[in-house]
Amino acid sequence: MDPSSFLFQAFVYLAAAVLFVPIANRLGLGSVLGYLLAGIMIGPYVLGIVGREGEDIMHYAEFGVVMMLFLIGLELNPQMLWKLRKSILGLGGLQVILTTIIVGAIAVFTQLNWQQSLAVGMILSMSSTAIVMQSMKEKGLMKTGAGQSSFSVLLFQDIAVIPMLALFPLLATLRATGGGDAHSNSLIYHMPAWVQALIMFGSIAAIIVLGSFVIRPALRFVARTRTREVFTASALLIVVGIAALMTQVGLSPALGAFLAGVVLANSEYRHELESDIEPFKGLLLGLFFIAIGASIQFPLIMDDPWAITGCVLALIVIKAGVLLFLGRFFGISTEQNFIFAFSLSQVGEFAFVLLTFALQEGILAENATNFLIAVVAISMGITPIVMLLVEKFILPRVGTDEIVPMKPADDIDEKNEVIIAGFGHFGNTVGRFLRANNIQATYLDLDSDRVDVLRKMGFKVFYGDASRRDLLIAAGAEQSKIIIIAIDDAEMRLQMVESIKRHFPHLHILVRATNRFDAYNLMNAGMLHVYRETLDTSVRVGVDALILLGVRPYTAKRLARTFLKLDEQNLKKLASIRNQEEYITASKMFIEEIELIIQADAQSKKISDDGWDSETLREEVRSTNTI
Amino acid sequence: MSKILILFAHPLYEKSRVHHELLKQARTVPGITINDLYHHYPDFDIDVEREKSLLVAHDIIIWQHPFYWYSAPAMLKQWQDLVLEHGWAYGKKGRALEGKKIFNAMTSGGGEDAYRSGGHNRYDISSYLIPFERTASLCRMIYWPPFWVPGVHRMDDVQIKKFSTQYRNLLTALKEDIFPEDEINSLTNFNQLVPLNTE
Numbered sequence: 001m002d003p004s005s006f007l008f009q010a011f012v013y014l015a016a017a018v019l020f021v022p023i024a025n026r027l028g029l030g031s032v033l034g035y036l037l038a039g040i041m042i043g044p045y046v047l048g049i050v051g052r053e054g055e056d057i058m059h060y061a062e063f064g065v066v067m068m069l070f071l072i073g074l075e076l077n078p079q080m081l082w083k084l085r086k087s088i089l090g091l092g093g094l095q096v097i098l099t100t101i102i103v104g105a106i107a108v109f110t111q112l113n114w115q116q117s118l119a120v121g122m123i124l125s126m127s128s129t130a131i132v133m134q135s136m137k138e139k140g141l142m143k144t145g146a147g148q149s150s151f152s153v154l155l156f157q158d159i160a161v162i163p164m165l166a167l168f169p170l171l172a173t174l175r176a177t178g179g180g181d182a183h184s185n186s187l188i189y190h191m192p193a194w195v196q197a198l199i200m201f202g203s204i205a206a207i208i209v210l211g212s213f214v215i216r217p218a219l220r221f222v223a224r225t226r227t228r229e230v231f232t233a234s235a236l237l238i239v240v241g242i243a244a245l246m247t248q249v250g251l252s253p254a255l256g257a258f259l260a261g262v263v264l265a266n267s268e269y270r271h272e273l274e275s276d277i278e279p280f281k282g283l284l285l286g287l288f289f290i291a292i293g294a295s296i297q298f299p300l301i302m303d304d305p306w307a308i309t310g311c312v313l314a315l316i317v318i319k320a321g322v323l324l325f326l327g328r329f330f331g332i333s334t335e336q337n338f339i340f341a342f343s344l345s346q347v348g349e350f351a352f353v354l355l356t357f358a359l360q361e362g363i364l365a366e367n368a369t370n371f372l373i374a375v376v377a378i379s380m381g382i383t384p385i386v387m388l389l390v391e392k393f394i395l396p397r398v399g400t401d402e403i404v405p406m407k408p409a410d411d412i413d414e415k416n417e418v419i420i421a422g423f424g425h426f427g428n429t430v431g432r433f434l435r436a437n438n439i440q441a442t443y444l445d446l447d448s449d450r451v452d453v454l455r456k457m458g459f460k461v462f463y464g465d466a467s468r469r470d471l472l473i474a475a476g477a478e479q480s481k482i483i484i485i486a487i488d489d490a491e492m493r494l495q496m497v498e499s500i501k502r503h504f505p506h507l508h509i510l511v512r513a514t515n516r517f518d519a520y521n522l523m524n525a526g527m528l529h530v531y532r533e534t535l536d537t538s539v540r541v542g543v544d545a546l547i548l549l550g551v552r553p554y555t556a557k558r559l560a561r562t563f564l565k566l567d568e569q570n571l572k573k574l575a576s577i578r579n580q581e582e583y584i585t586a587s588k589m590f591i592e593e594i595e596l597i598i599q600a601d602a603q604s605k606k607i608s609d610d611g612w613d614s615e616t617l618r619e620e621v622r623s624t625n626t627i
Numbered sequence: 628m629s630k631i632l633i634l635f636a637h638p639l640y641e642k643s644r645v646h647h648e649l650l651k652q653a654r655t656v657p658g659i660t661i662n663d664l665y666h667h668y669p670d671f672d673i674d675v676e677r678e679k680s681l682l683v684a685h686d687i688i689i690w691q692h693p694f695y696w697y698s699a700p701a702m703l704k705q706w707q708d709l710v711l712e713h714g715w716a717y718g719k720k721g722r723a724l725e726g727k728k729i730f731n732a733m734t735s736g737g738g739e740d741a742y743r744s745g746g747h748n749r750y751d752i753s754s755y756l757i758p759f760e761r762t763a764s765l766c767r768m769i770y771w772p773p774f775w776v777p778g779v780h781r782m783d784d785v786q787i788k789k790f791s792t793q794y795r796n797l798l799t800a801l802k803e804d805i806f807p808e809d810e811i812n813s814l815t816n817f818n819q820l821v822p823l824n825t826e
Contacts, residue, residue, distance in 0.1 A: 070734050611675070611709035620718055 008479030012049050015284050016042045027356060029384060032130045032349050036377050039293020048579040050294055061291050063243070064284025065353045067277055069254045070239050072158050073261020074270055086154050091149060091330050092156025095344075098322045099125035103315070112368070115171040119363045120372065121165050123355055124315060128348030129154045131383055135343065136585045139465075140489050143424070144447040145336035149327065150343055161350050165252045174362035196250065201251045207242060207256055219269045236274040238264075254353075285349075292352045296377060297370040311375050320345040327373060335448040342390045346383045390584030400448040400463045415476050416442040419483045419497060419507075421466035423450055426512055426533065427486030441484075442475045466494040469503050477504045485511040490518045497525050516571065516593060523575045539564060570600040629802055632685035633661045633732070636692040636703040640665065645734045646693065648787050652795035659798060660685065664702045670703050678710040679723070687728045687801055688768075690759065690794075694735035697755050707762060716766045729763045730771035730817070731756060731793065739780035752777075754817060767822050769808075772818040789823050797821045 016038035025033030042049045081088065104121030108114060132150050141147040215238060222234045242260050242392075243253035264273060301308050323341035332340060352373065359369045416439040418434060420427050431441055443459055444466040445451050451463040462475045466487065477483065483500060485493050493511060501505055510529040513519040520531045539560045546556040574596055610616075633653060634751060637646050640663070653659055662681060668674070692699045694701065715721050741747040742755070753760075763770035774797060776782075776790045798819055800806060806820060814820060 560671065561670055565672070610712050616711070617713045617718065620713070624719075 008314065009050070011044055013038075013290055016290060019287070029311050029381065030128075030131045030134050030317040030549060031286075032128065033377075034287055035289030036293040036296075036380075037586045039290035040296060041293075042290070043294035045296075045298040060498065061284050061288035062353075062356065064286070064288045066243050066253045066257045066279055067239055067281035068285055069161070070257035070261040071274060071277060071281060073258040073263075074265050074274055076159070076262055076265050078265075081155075084155070087149060087152035088156045091326055092160075093154040094326050095153050095322060096122075096125045096157060096160050098326070099319055102318055102322065106314075106318075113173060116175050116364055116368070119168065119354075119358050120368075121172050122167075123358065124347050124376075125319075125352045126157050126161075126348040126354070127154060127344040128318070128380055128383070130156065130349060131346065131380060132343050132521055135384070135387065137489075140238055140446045140487065140492050141339065143488070144339075145332050145449050146340040146343065149330070149332055149336075149340050153323075153344060157348070157350065161354070162255055163259050164354060165254055168354070168357055168361050168363060172362040174365060196267050199249050200251055203245060203256070204259060207245075208263055210261050213263065215260075216267050216269075219267070219273075223269065223272075227344065231272060232276045235273050236280065238273075239277065244494050246276075289352070291348065292356075292373060293377070295370070296374055300367070300370050301374050308371070308378065309375055311371075312382070315347065315375065315379060316342075316345045317327060319347075332445070333449050333452070335395060338390060338394055339400060342386055342394075343383075346379040348380070353377045380527065415479045416440050416460065417481045418442070419444065419472075419475055419477060419480050421445075421483065421485050422487035422512075423447075423454060423461070424488055426484065426488075427484070430484055430486060442480070444471065444475060446487075465492075466497040467492065469499060472500070472504065477507060480507060482508045482510060485509065487512070490521075491516050494521060494525060497522065497527060501526065516574075516597075517573060523572070533565070535564070569595065573600065629686040629728075629804055630684065631656075631687045631689065631798060631802055632679040633659065633662060633689045633691050634703070634706065635704070636664045636690070636700045638665055638702065642782075643693070643785050645776055645782065645790070646691070647709070648791040649691065649732070649734075649776070649794050651653075652791040653798055656798045656802065658704050658802065664706060665700075668702070671702065673706055673709045675709050675712070678706065678713065679712075682710070682724060682727070685727070688731050689730060689734040689774075694733045694755075697746060698758070699731075699733075701713055711762070711766055722767060725767040727768045728771050729768045730773055731759055732774040733778045734779045736780045742777070751815075771811055772814045772816045788804055791820065793821050793823050 017035060019276070020033035020038035020041065021031050024030060024037055029037075041047055044050070100121035101402065102121075102122045104114075104117040106118035107120045112120065132154060136142050136147045136150060142151075176278060210439070219231075219234060222231050238260060239257055246253045248254035264270060266274075269286065309622045320341040323344055324337055327337035327340050355364070355369050355372055355376070358364045364372070419437060420431050420441045421444045423431065423443050427443070429446075431443065434441055440460070443454065443461040445454070445461060446465065448463055451461050454461045462471055464471045466472070466485075477500075483504075485496050487493055490513075493513075497509060497511060500509055508529070509527060511522055511527050513522055513530050513532045515532060515534065519532050522530045528594040541555045542563075543560045546559065547553050551559075572592075635646075635650065635661065637643055651659060653661060660681065662678075664673075682817075690699065690703060692703055700702075713721060713725075715723050715762060735742075735752075737748060742752045744750070744752065748755075752773065756773060760770045774794060779787075782790075797820070801819065811817075811820070
């Protein structure tokens with residue numbers, strides 16, 4: 001087959017992605033690195049399947065970046081921004097500024113001029129949202145101090161990309177290499193500067209006005225036709241249209257897409273737009289990273305491996321150092337601060353975007369760009385290793401002890417019969433109830449701040465991943481009777497269940513479930529005591545509604561208990577007949593599930609209180625009288 | 628051979644001294660079904676179908692309970708209200724329980740002396756049990772005299788032990804159908820039939 005044909009290229013890129021992304025995910029490296037790896041493999045230095053045409057691909061792939069910024073704009077919820085303003089602006093803002101200054105200052109001492117140094121500083125101040133968020137989620141740290149602070153910093157960086165993109169053209173000292181964002185072919189290139197400026201501001205205003213007064217009504221109109229693919233087409237049209245407009249007036253398409261996203265963030269179609277654009281963005285962005293991977297210049301690295309290694313290590317130390325300093329300043333506890341600082345110590349995928357842009361705009365030379373791309377990719381690649389080292393060598397010294405500090409000998413015999421994993425809203429309610437009735441439990445939690453507070457208050461708390469066997473043994477799982485799994489994360493709950501079933505088969509496991517599907521999974525894992533967190537509350541709402549409608553409270557309560565009982569029966573029935581693998585999408589699964597539940601409700605035999613109802617008795621008495 | 632079902636109703640079983648011993652002894656008699664109502668229905672949501680099939684499967688039914696305010700704890704009343712349905716347990720077509728035997732096995736704070744015409748409570752114990760007797764008759768069951776452990780407020784462990792042994796012996800005898808029916812019907816309580824062991 002002709003190697004330059006569209007089908008062949010598409011095949012190579014897709015095959016590489018399908019092969020390497022799952023492998024990278026399996027190894028805990030995350031999908032961004034998977035794409036980079038795929039690019040390296042098909043690139044000129046390994047298999048050599050793609051060569052020059054990689055740059056053409058890059059132009060299409062960059063559109064993924066535009067879409068990503070549109071989505072970031074869509075997700076900017078003003079209320080959340082306001083709530084987190086202190087940590088976003090303070091922590092995030094200072095991180096970007098300080099890192100830019102320090103890295104930039106060092107860069108000036110190399111052969112770079114100040115404009116280039118500033119650009120390098122800004123580029124390297126970015127961290128990887130994809131890597132950090134994924135690993136925080138996997139470790140169940142999203143709600144901890146480290147997780148929340150990381151979220152704020154990453155959010156600020158996402159937003160900071162916009163002004164950086166706007167600023168970059170001003171830093172150009174070399175001849176622009178053209179590329180996708182060519183000023184020369186914009187319509188207004190030949191006009192006087194003040195007209196250009198006017199048109200630029202006009203376009204931005206136009207996006208805001210269009211977004212509010214044209215796009216929203218138009219989306220409403222399209223949505224009413226109930227044709228799914230037309231809505232998808234409209235979503236793409238918005239992004240493509242804005243990108244085209246911005247290119248024509250010489251502005252960054254990414255900037256325009258971001259603005260449009262912000263304007264539409266409050267619209268009722270936000271979620272639809274998100275889910276429609278998401279797969280396109282994902283694929284194109286994947287393609288973008290593959291293209292980056294394919295363009296990594298290995299001879300350059302091999303020429304001077306020590307320079308690269310030195311740069312990567314120095315960068316990690318600088319970035320982590322800045323974050324540690326700021327974290328302390330913002331009152332993050334020591335252990336959380338180390339997790340936070342080193343999690344964010346790599347350079348992120350935005351750096352690739354900015355580097356490509358910097359090359360096109362004539363800010364950085366090709367050599368410098370290639371060198372930095374390699375630095376960024378390596379820093380991302382070794383993040384899991386850095387985190388492992390931090391967990392093994394630093395945290396044990398500075399952090400909260402996993403195990404309750406040794407107590408006086410007379411206390412050691414005290415063994416609690418109950419272990420509660422997770423001390424969030426769910427677990428602490430259970431724990432408080434038990435404590436109010438003089439039952440002391442042993443707790444396991446992942447949030448070191450929470451652990452410290454609880455220990456101070458005299459709780460017996462162990463710190464760490466509750467599915468670990470050694471931690472469970474230390475917490476007394478061998479002597480306990482009951483373990484209550486109250487942690488937030490459904491995946492981690494399943495892991496815990498498996499681990500407990502294997503190592504501590506004598507324990508009664510009581511486990512929280514997010515919803516019916518989660519309950520099915522847990523039941524299939526052999527769990528008998530499964531508690532859906534939304535069930536009882538929803539039924540209580542129903543009871544109060546019945547009471548307000550005039551149903552007697554006692555009757556309403558009894559109806560609720562009947563309902564719960566039948567629902568439990570149906571849950572067991574449905575758990576045995578359904579096969580999760582048959583469902584392709586979660587939403588289809590949900591719809592079919594609702595259908596099944598409602599059918600089951602209708603078929604359920606009503607439990608009636610015939611004993612209290614004297615109707616049949618009255619009939620009998622009357623019929624006897626007439627005889 | 629009769630099959631015996633104990634319908635046990637005690638809202639604070641964990642603090643009861645006497646019923647603990649009684650049930651402990653009852654459990655030693657093989658083949659007796661003990662149905663702890665407060666354990667199964669903490670919300671008073673009696674599973675009527677389950678209760679009905681239990682009744683059908685047994686010949687002798689015992690309401691075992693403390694004597695609260697001259698009657699049984701609320702759960703037992705709830706049980707009667709819901710399980711003994713018209714058209715099933717009573718009424719023209721309600722013959723499911725016909726011929727089964729039923730009696731109360733109960734403890735009371737007041738002693739035997741209190742339950743007589745000159746005594747503190749002015750009536751004898753069978754007068755207080757008339758609602759149970761009528762309930763049984765309406766369901767075409769044979770109401771047997773009660774097994775009664777009186778005066779539990781002042782009772783020491785030795786006495787409790789004696790009464791529970793007596794209970795066990797009674798259950799064994801009933802299970803084996805040792806007593807002739809007319810002898811049972813002539814009693815005022817079952818305690819007269821089985822000697823209170825002094826061993």
